[in-house]
Amino acid sequence: MQHHEVDTVPGTAPGPGRGPDRTADRLTAGEILAGYLHTRAGDFLRSLRLYSESGSDTAAAEQAAAALRGSARRIGGSLHTFRPLLDPAWADQLRTELVWLSGTLAQEHACTARLHRLLTALGRLSGAATVTAGRADDPGPAARPTGPLTVGASRAGALLERQLTLARTRSHSAALQALGSSRFHAVADAVAVLASEAPLAPLASAPAVEVLAGPGEATERHLLDAVAALPLARAAHPYNAEALVHGLATASEGEAQDAPWHQVRQLLRLHRYAQEVWCAAGAPDPALSAAGRALDRHRDAAEAAAAAANAARTPRIAPATAYALGVLHADQRHEVEASRFAFQQVWQGAAALPAS
Amino acid sequence: MQHHEVDTVPGTAPGPGRGPDRTADRLTAGEILAGYLHTRAGDFLRSLRLYSESGSDTAAAEQAAAALRGSARRIGGSLHTFRPLLDPAWADQLRTELVWLSGTLAQEHACTARLHRLLTALGRLSGAATVTAGRADDPGPAARPTGPLTVGASRAGALLERQLTLARTRSHSAALQALGSSRFHAVADAVAVLASEAPLAPLASAPAVEVLAGPGEATERHLLDAVAALPLARAAHPYNAEALVHGLATASEGEAQDAPWHQVRQLLRLHRYAQEVWCAAGAPDPALSAAGRALDRHRDAAEAAAAAANAARTPRIAPATAYALGVLHADQRHEVEASRFAFQQVWQGAAALPAS
Numbered sequence: 001m002q003h004h005e006v007d008t009v010p011g012t013a014p015g016p017g018r019g020p021d022r023t024a025d026r027l028t029a030g031e032i033l034a035g036y037l038h039t040r041a042g043d044f045l046r047s048l049r050l051y052s053e054s055g056s057d058t059a060a061a062e063q064a065a066a067a068l069r070g071s072a073r074r075i076g077g078s079l080h081t082f083r084p085l086l087d088p089a090w091a092d093q094l095r096t097e098l099v100w101l102s103g104t105l106a107q108e109h110a111c112t113a114r115l116h117r118l119l120t121a122l123g124r125l126s127g128a129a130t131v132t133a134g135r136a137d138d139p140g141p142a143a144r145p146t147g148p149l150t151v152g153a154s155r156a157g158a159l160l161e162r163q164l165t166l167a168r169t170r171s172h173s174a175a176l177q178a179l180g181s182s183r184f185h186a187v188a189d190a191v192a193v194l195a196s197e198a199p200l201a202p203l204a205s206a207p208a209v210e211v212l213a214g215p216g217e218a219t220e221r222h223l224l225d226a227v228a229a230l231p232l233a234r235a236a237h238p239y240n241a242e243a244l245v246h247g248l249a250t251a252s253e254g255e256a257q258d259a260p261w262h263q264v265r266q267l268l269r270l271h272r273y274a275q276e277v278w279c280a281a282g283a284p285d286p287a288l289s290a291a292g293r294a295l296d297r298h299r300d301a302a303e304a305a306a307a308a309a310n311a312a313r314t315p316r317i318a319p320a321t322a323y324a325l326g327v328l329h330a331d332q333r334h335e336v337e338a339s340r341f342a343f344q345q346v347w348q349g350a351a352a353l354p355a356s
Numbered sequence: 357m358q359h360h361e362v363d364t365v366p367g368t369a370p371g372p373g374r375g376p377d378r379t380a381d382r383l384t385a386g387e388i389l390a391g392y393l394h395t396r397a398g399d400f401l402r403s404l405r406l407y408s409e410s411g412s413d414t415a416a417a418e419q420a421a422a423a424l425r426g427s428a429r430r431i432g433g434s435l436h437t438f439r440p441l442l443d444p445a446w447a448d449q450l451r452t453e454l455v456w457l458s459g460t461l462a463q464e465h466a467c468t469a470r471l472h473r474l475l476t477a478l479g480r481l482s483g484a485a486t487v488t489a490g491r492a493d494d495p496g497p498a499a500r501p502t503g504p505l506t507v508g509a510s511r512a513g514a515l516l517e518r519q520l521t522l523a524r525t526r527s528h529s530a531a532l533q534a535l536g537s538s539r540f541h542a543v544a545d546a547v548a549v550l551a552s553e554a555p556l557a558p559l560a561s562a563p564a565v566e567v568l569a570g571p572g573e574a575t576e577r578h579l580l581d582a583v584a585a586l587p588l589a590r591a592a593h594p595y596n597a598e599a600l601v602h603g604l605a606t607a608s609e610g611e612a613q614d615a616p617w618h619q620v621r622q623l624l625r626l627h628r629y630a631q632e633v634w635c636a637a638g639a640p641d642p643a644l645s646a647a648g649r650a651l652d653r654h655r656d657a658a659e660a661a662a663a664a665a666n667a668a669r670t671p672r673i674a675p676a677t678a679y680a681l682g683v684l685h686a687d688q689r690h691e692v693e694a695s696r697f698a699f700q701q702v703w704q705g706a707a708a709l710p711a712s
Contacts, residue, residue, distance in 0.1 A: 122604065124597070124601060125600060125601070125602075125603040125604040125605075126602075126604045126605050127601055127602040127604075127605040127609055150604050150605065150606070152604065153604040238594030238595065238694070238697060239594065239595075239690065239691075239693070239694030239697060241480070241687070241690070241691075241694075244481060244683070244687060244690075245480060245481070245483055246481075246482075246483040247481040247683045247687070248478065248481040248482045248483075248506050248508065248509040248680055248683055249481075249482050249483040249506065250506070253483055312675065312676075312679045317675050318675070319668065319673050319674070319675055319677070319678035320668075320678065321675070322675035322676065322677075322678040322679040322682065323668045323678040323679065323681060323682040323685075324604055324682060325679060325682065326678065326679040326680060326681065326682020326683040326684075326685070326686070327600070327603045327604055327682040327683070327685060327686045328682075329679075329682070329683060329686075330682070330683045330685075330686030330687055330690070331597070331600060331603070331686055334595065334597070334600075334686070334690055335595075335597075337595070338594070338595030338597075341594060341595060
């Protein structure tokens with residue numbers, strides 16, 4: 001396989017259609033940034049209202065919570081990337097609170113998705129067809145394997161279901177508690193300020209073309225440095241068996257291996273959000289989205305593998321259950337490896353193409 | 357990935373340097389076949405003498421046994437492929453006996469290699485460095501993982517060692533018993549006949565260029581048909597997770613999936629042996645050797661995975677042991693998948709190149 005030099009983030013090299021919108025030439029950096037934050041703050045407040053109105057409609061509540069998390073992440077990311085253009089103390093404080101909020105709100109959904117992923121994998125590993133009705137992350141009874149499972153696989157599934165349902169219930173309570181707290185109301189108030197007027201630094205009054213590119217490029221540089229530090233050459237070689245190399249060692253060693261990939265995932269997201277500010281009208285770059293999805297899958301599989309390993313440490317489980325959890329853990333670690341391969345394919349492939 | 361039409365076995369398409377040796381043009385088919393069988397029978401009898409003389413030198417005994425198996429397989433394969441040129445009843449009878457003999461002799465080595473493979477994998481999965489001194493299949497104490505293993509991994513290793521050492525001891529006794537049996541002496545006598553004069557059919561008196569190609573081409577056709585029936589397009593897609601699809605189902609379902617690949621492995625070997633008769637002076641085709649090695653690895657990994665699954669069914673093992681065996685089983689099934697990928701790469705790659 002040919003190795004390509006990656007000098008720019010895929011799809012962001014200069015070219016026709018890239019760079020700031022032509023109409024933005026006459027705007028100040030503050031106007032563009034405030035406009036973006038205004039839109040996102042509006043999304044945040046709307047999602048919050050939808051969430052509180054959703055009542056017993058769990059699908060609507062979940063959708064609203066996802067939108068709330070998405071806007072919180074985007075606002076937090078912009079506050080981080082464009083910190084030089086904002087009141088720094090205010091930006092740092094709000095960003096910390098938004099990280100807390102989106103982290104707290106994400107747990108419930110993560111437990112649901114993890115359980116679904118693990119039960120689907122158990123069904124696949126048993127050679128049984130799974131009926132995944134409705135949404136892909138629907139963990140309802142229809143998503144369970146329909147064929148007969150071995151004793152070990154069905155016991156492992158029941159154990160994971162107990163443990164992850166308990167974790168989900170706790171996360172749900174924690175999210176409800178967070179949304180009722182005075183800490184949350186302070187965040188919502190700060191976001192409401194953003195929706196009317198963002199506290200800008202003096203630098204923000206300079207033209208957008210002069211000062212908006214700098215912070216975005218710094219984020220891009222961090223991303224490129226982090227990607228360059230990844231073992232991409234190894235990931236490009238299929239079946240390198242790297243992800244399972246600590247499959248039987250202590251959990252911390254496996255986590256150390258995943259950390260650089262998780263970091264790239266977060267930097268890639270920051271970069272995508274910065275691009276949204278920079279070229280608000282442009283469609284998201286498909287290569288960046290695909291790379292992001294591969295790293296999302298990497299994170300999900302790594303956490304599912306950890307959940308299977310964790311369940312296997314439950315005292316007094318049957319050997320057949322532990323065996324099934326071992327197979328499941330290894331399966332998810334191979335999914336981790338497959339995600340790295342997919343990321344590498346997208347990244348090198350996009351870097352090889354001329355920017356369009 | 358591009359799909360290539362495979363019309364011929366890689367490297368065996370007509371071209372300069374292929375086909376029967378030029379000097380063989382004037383020989384009869386019987387002379388060429390008898391010459392080949394004479395050489396192989398000589399190898400067989402020499403290996404047998406070396407084996408009986410090896411005494412307590414286990415390395416020499418193992419080497420002699422490997423050579424004995426190799427010549428038995430080659431003689432048996434030639435008797436099968438070139439049956440029309442030989443006394444058919446005699447050829448069938450000797451071939452059956454040679455299959456019995458090489459099968460019986462192969463068990464001990466297979467147990468040794470399987471244990472080595474599984475212990476090496478356990479070491480790798482524990483993130484420990486393994487010191488593999490000497491030959492790659494040396495199962496001596498130096499091949500054991502040197503780093504600290506988790507409780508589960510070390511117990512799993514001890515369990516596998518007990519079970520496979522017991523199996524190896526039984527295989528060793530069975531091999532010794534076979535070599536002392538009157539059945540074996542009858543085989544050795546028949547091979548000694550081959551070393552002096554092979555019982556040929558009337559057809560063998562025809563010129564080699566007229567009748568030797570036909571049987572070889574029939575073997576090649578069987579091989580191509582069997583390869584065409586393999587799910588190569590799926591194997592070409594890395595991380596297809598196909599090999600583990602019955603990882604938690606009953607053992608027979610996993611075996612059914614492997615069977616076509618095992619069959620291709622045997623047909624490929626028959627084809628290589630037929631080529632040896634046909635172009636005795638030619639070096640073995642590197643693509644065929646590489647394809648054969650990939651399928652050997654496929655077989656070894658499949659059997660190691662089955663041994664791990666089997667060990668996990670031992671009554672009263674600890675959950676941590678069962679978990680480690682589950683991880684090990686999945687790891688070896690991924691090695692199965694990786695071998696299919698490697699075979700597909702070699703096969704399609706060689707088919708895309710012009711014959712050299």
